Amino acid sequence: MRIAEPQISRRGAFLFVALFSCLQITLGFFLINGTGHDSVLSAQIDTPATYAEAPTLDEMEQFTLGVSSIEPAAGFPTDASLSDALPQEEDQDIINQKLIEALTTLSTKDSGEQ
C-alpha cells in the first residue's frame, strides 16, 4: 500500500469526484424544480380514484338536464340550425337521382371511347 501516489492521477481522481458531485447537485435541482414531470399536475386531473362513490342516477339526470339547459354561445350552431343543415328525405331523393345521372353519363362516355 503506497501513500505517495502520483499527483497527476490524484488530481484526475479529484476531478472525477468533483464532476460526480456537480452532476448530483444538478440532478437534485432538476428534481426539486419538477423537471421531467408532465405539464399538468396529477392533483389537477380527476382520476377514477378521486371519486369516492359512483354518481347516482338522479345526479346523472340532473347533470344531463344541466347540460341541455345551457344555451350555446353566439356563433355556435343550435339544435334547430343543425337539423336544418342535415339533409331531409326530399333532399335525399334529389341527391340519389343526381348520382344516378352522373353514373350513367360516365358509363356512356367509357363505352364511346372504347
Add this chain to the structure above:
Amino acid sequence: MSYYSSKHPGLFIYMILVSITVIGFLFFNMGSFFIGILSVIWGIYTAMRALSLFEMSEHYEAYASMQDPSKNNNAQTSSLAYDLMNRMNRGRNMKRGMLALYCLHERTILWFMLALLYTAYHLHTASVVQSKAALMETMCTLFMIGAAFWAGQSYAHSKRVARALSALFGVLFVMSLFKLRASINLSVLDSGLAQSGILNLGQPEILLLILMLYSIAILLFALVEQKNSPANIVVGLALVCIMAACHILLIPSTATTALWLSGWGLFSVFWVRSYGTQQKRYVLYQCE
C-alpha cells in the same frame, strides 16, 4: 470541513446524512422533491469532502516543511508553547488525513467506473418504460449510494471511526432487512435462479454482477496479498453475498434503496480495512 481544525472533518455530518437518508427511504414515502433535496445535500457534502482532501493533498508537503519550530516561524506569535502545541495537533491531523487519500485509489475509481456503466445501461434499458423524472430519481439514488460508499472509505482508515461506522451501518442494514423481509419475491424461489433476471445476459443485472464480482476479487486479492486482516475480508465477502441474495430475492422498490445504501456503506468499511496497514510499534526498553 478542514483537516486544519478537525481530526475527521465532516464525519458527524456524514453519519447524520446516512441515517436520515436510510430512515427516510425505509419508513417514508419519498417523493421526487425529497429525493432531489437529499441529492443536492449529498452532492454538496461530496464536494466539500473532496475539497478537504484536495486541500491536504496539495498543501500537506508545504505544511510539513513548516513544522520545524524555528525562531522565524514563531516570531509573530506571542505564545511559543501554544503555537507549538497547535502546530503539532494540526500536523497530527494532517498525517491522519493522508490515509484518507486511499479513497482515491485506482481500485475505487475502477469500482466507480463499473457502477457508472451499470447506471448508464440501467437508464438506457429503463428509458423505454419510465418517465424522465423516474429516471432522474433512479440516477440520484444510485449517486447517493456511490457517494456514501466513497465517503465511508475516506473515514474508515481510522480504527475508532471504522467501529462507529460499522455499528451505525450495521444497525441500519439489519433494520432494512427486517423491514423488507415482507417483500421477498417468492416466485423467484419457486421458479429457481435459472429463470431469474440476474442470469440473463443483456440485462443491467449482469453489470451489477460484474461489480459485485469485482468487489469480491479485490477482497480476495487483499487476502492473498497481505494476510493481516482476514476477519475484515471474510465479513466483507459475506456482506457482498448477502447483498447479491437480496438483489435476487427482494422486489425492487424505493425502500430497497435503504438496504443498498446501508449495505454498500457497511461494505466500504471492510473494503478499506482489508487493505489496512499493519501498524508496527517499536518499544524501547531501557536496561539498567
